[in-house]
Amino acid sequence: MLQQTQVATVIDYFNNFVVNFPTVVALANADEEEVLASWAGLGYYSRARNLHKSARIVLSKYRGIFPTSHSELISLPGVGESTAGAILSLACNQSRPILDGNVKRVLSRCHRVAGHYSDSKVLKEFWRLAKYHTPSKQNANYTQAIMDLGATICVPRKPLCSRCPVSRHCKANLCNDQASFPQKKARTIRPEKSLALLAYRNDKGDIYLVKRPNKGVWGGLWSFEECEDTKTAITAAIKEHNIKASIVSSLPKFKHSFTHYHLWIRPIIINSPSLEKGYFNINKMALGIPTPVKKIITMLDSLNPTKSNE
DNA sequence: GAGCCGTGGGA
DNA sequence: TTCCCAAGGCT
Numbered sequence: 536m537l538q539q540t541q542v543a544t545v546i547d548y549f550n551n552f553v554v555n556f557p558t559v560v561a562l563a564n565a566d567e568e569e570v571l572a573s574w575a576g577l578g579y580y581s582r583a584r585n586l587h588k589s590a591r592i593v594l595s596k597y598r599g600i601f602p603t604s605h606s607e608l609i610s611l612p613g614v615g616e617s618t619a620g621a622i623l624s625l626a627c628n629q630s631r632p633i634l635d636g637n638v639k640r641v642l643s644r645c646h647r648v649a650g651h652y653s654d655s656k657v658l659k660e661f662w663r664l665a666k667y668h669t670p671s672k673q674n675a676n677y678t679q680a681i682m683d684l685g686a687t688i689c690v691p692r693k694p695l696c697s698r699c700p701v702s703r704h705c706k707a708n709l710c711n712d713q714a715s716f717p718q719k720k721a722r723t724i725r726p727e728k729s730l731a732l733l734a735y736r737n738d739k740g741d742i743y744l745v746k747r748p749n750k751g752v753w754g755g756l757w758s759f760e761e762c763e764d765t766k767t768a769i770t771a772a773i774k775e776h777n778i779k780a781s782i783v784s785s786l787p788k789f790k791h792s793f794t795h796y797h798l799w800i801r802p803i804i805i806n807s808p809s810l811e812k813g814y815f816n817i818n819k820m821a822l823g824i825p826t827p828v829k830k831i832i833t834m835l836d837s838l839n840p841t842k843s844n845e
Numbered sequence: 846g847a848g849c850c851g852t853g854g855g856a
Numbered sequence: 857t858t859c860c861c862a863a864g865g866c867t
Contacts, residue, residue: 537863544853544862578851581866615865625863635863655846682863691861692856722859752850793851794861826852849867856860 538582538618539636542686548577560599562590571755571823580754580823585613603627616662624669624678632665633678637685642668643717644689644707651720729788729799731769732759734831735776735807741814742832743776743807744822752793756823757815759831764788764801773805780807786834791827802831804838 536545536552552573556562562570567587574583589611593601602608603626608619620633639652642664650657670677688695694713696702707713735743744757762772773780788801807814815822817832824832 539850539862539864540852541854541862576852578853579864581850582864585865613865617864621863633863636861637863653847686863719860754850791851792858793849795849846867850865853862854860856858 536577536582538613539579540577544577548574556590558599559590559593559601562587563594563599567755568823569821572821575756575823576826576829580756581749582613583823584749584755585611588612589614603629605631621678624674626675628673628675630669630671630674632662632669633682634661634665635682637682637689638665640691640717641681641685641689644694644713645701645705647706647710647712647716649718651718653720725792725796727797727799729764729801730761731764731801731803732761732828732831733769733772733776733803733805734759734835735780735805735810735814736835737807737810737814739811739814739816741811741816742835743810743814744817744824745813753825753828756825756828758825758828764799769803773803777807777810779809780805782806784838786831789827789830798827800827800831802834804835 536549555569555573556565565587567584570583570587571580574580577583592611593599597607602611603623605619605623608614608622609616614622617634620631621635623629623631624633639661642648642661646664648657648660648664652658652661668677668681684699684701688699696705696708696713699705699708702708705713707716733743737743743760745760747753747756747758749755760772760776762768769782773782783804783806786802786804788799791798791800817824
């Protein structure tokens, strides 16, 4: 959960997740659908599918006992070099390096590392430095400490160098150019895409949802049928879905931003009589639904609150 | 190896 | 409003 996601964002999801899946065995025995439902809203959904896969591997291959060797950990889906290092140092107190965003920032300032870590040569240098600093003893303490240092003192903007325990070793601090590290990545403009989401409701108030393929955005989650945001494409798609369907309202489009593009979403609210297959009472089902889709469902409920909770 | 994969908070 | 970026990994 913590991969590319801040602690504050994770906490509620984590607490809920470990209630639903208290042990590795419980997670392994769960359906992927339940796991994704517990993950919905957190993002990067391949993490949830990989975690579930890993739990099943731990159960089948390691008899439910989580492995504690680097080679076994790194072979689990979703566990890369840094996560393996975090597990081995924090849980097992082994001398293994990690390299998360916090550590990169601390190291980049401490050693005035030029370039951005998206450059593989620079990344290699970060790993070299991370290994160099990793102590042979008490590495659990060290790992927690350098991450917390990055999270609380050596923060991205306006680092609190006067309170930093290693400021006298920090090259950037000594040169007084902390603001120049880590070097920014040359920013690229995110393209804008657009689509229409077709929110079909049948006579019972159930909603039509389709399961998305694992590959691509919102992988494995449930979403509305989508089509090109043009009048002709929308009309054709609705006619194809249900000849008796009629548009209730076309809501104003809104923007949802991803890391690598912006998406303009136009919700189309549609009455779809006499159909049941593929329609869900989402109040009764625990389904993994992406955030903007959930947002539209909330709008739906406020449009027609009477039928939604039977 | 470069692109892809979510979302929310802070400035 | 827009941009940055976060306990990264996979293809």
